[in-house]
Amino acid sequence: MAFKDPLTIAGVTLDSRLLLGTAGYPSPALLSEAIEASGSQLLTLGLKRTVQSGDNGFVELALQTARARGAHLLPNTAGCHTASEAVQLACMARELYGTAWVKLEVIGDAHTLQPDPFELLEAARSLVNLGFTVLPYCTEDLVLCRRLLDAGCAVLMPWGAPIGSGQGLLNLPGLRTLRERLPEATLIIDAGLGAPSQAAQALELGFDAVLLNSAVSQARNPAAMAGAFAEAVRAGRAAFRAGLMAPQDFARASTPVSGHAFLLGEAAR
Numbered sequence: 001m002a003f004k005d006p007l008t009i010a011g012v013t014l015d016s017r018l019l020l021g022t023a024g025y026p027s028p029a030l031l032s033e034a035i036e037a038s039g040s041q042l043l044t045l046g047l048k049r050t051v052q053s054g055d056n057g058f059v060e061l062a063l064q065t066a067r068a069r070g071a072h073l074l075p076n077t078a079g080c081h082t083a084s085e086a087v088q089l090a091c092m093a094r095e096l097y098g099t100a101w102v103k104l105e106v107i108g109d110a111h112t113l114q115p116d117p118f119e120l121l122e123a124a125r126s127l128v129n130l131g132f133t134v135l136p137y138c139t140e141d142l143v144l145c146r147r148l149l150d151a152g153c154a155v156l157m158p159w160g161a162p163i164g165s166g167q168g169l170l171n172l173p174g175l176r177t178l179r180e181r182l183p184e185a186t187l188i189i190d191a192g193l194g195a196p197s198q199a200a201q202a203l204e205l206g207f208d209a210v211l212l213n214s215a216v217s218q219a220r221n222p223a224a225m226a227g228a229f230a231e232a233v234r235a236g237r238a239a240f241r242a243g244l245m246a247p248q249d250f251a252r253a254s255t256p257v258s259g260h261a262f263l264l265g266e267a268a269r
């Protein structure tokens with residue numbers, strides 16, 4: 001049975017727990033179809049890409065589709081390497097898109113695209129002071145995550161794996177610890193998911209949502225893949241709410257064998 005299980009971020013209620021990126025699709029039409037199929041109500045837009053390279057109508061179409069669906073925009077600071085660059089870009093995004101929400105991305109290593117924790121924290125503090133609702137892309141480092149929450153970030157978005165790698169949840173113990181130690185925080189797995197089963201796993205672990213891009217934009221059929229992720233996210237969340245059994249070290253018979261066997265009819269005489 002379908003049930004309402006909304007996600008609330010900074011007072012905004014979202015019916016979908018799938019956040020979708022809008023970069024790298026083969027065509028604007030395929031992007032639009034994927035957005036529809038995903039059911040996502042929060043779409044990220046890479047502002048740097050838009051401003052610096054032109055985007056052949058992708059952003060305009062994403063905006064149109066978002067508006068038509070009543071979805072919210074989450075401009076991101078992808079491609080920034082310093083706090084000041086990210087803050088500047090976020091301010092431009094606020095002007096351009098009329099939203100004070102920002103997915104804060106400050107990259108510290110060009111090879112792994114790992115966030116720079118120091119610049120990230122500095123940028124988060126500045127943006128919160130400027131009145132932004134900040135959703136930082138971070139690692140699963142517990143101390144960093146605590147500092148980001150203390151800085152006033154609305155949610156945390158730890159990586160599953162490096163952006164675009166499709167490797168899934170690489171550090172399961174670390175992510176489990178984060179979930180356990182920050183039970184009140186809204187935690188969204190962002191980046192590195194390659195398959196719907198990995199998204200389901202994130203929700204099963206108790207993460208509140210997932211954000212992904214490459215797995216859908218690079219699929220042979222992006223719309224079909226977006227639909228598959230939407231179902232996986234719903235299934236993972238439903239399983240988490242239902243309460244998963246605890247894994248056991250040894251076999252435990254699922255059929256009771258205690259009591260006396262009895263036979264019926266001829267065989268009983």
Ligand SMILES: CC(=O)[C@@H](O)[C@H](O)COP(=O)(O)O
Binds near residue numbers: 044076162163166212
């Ligand atoms: C679009 C966006 O925000 C990405 O930076 C995000 O982190 C998604 O990563 P994947 O492409 O690995 O899903």
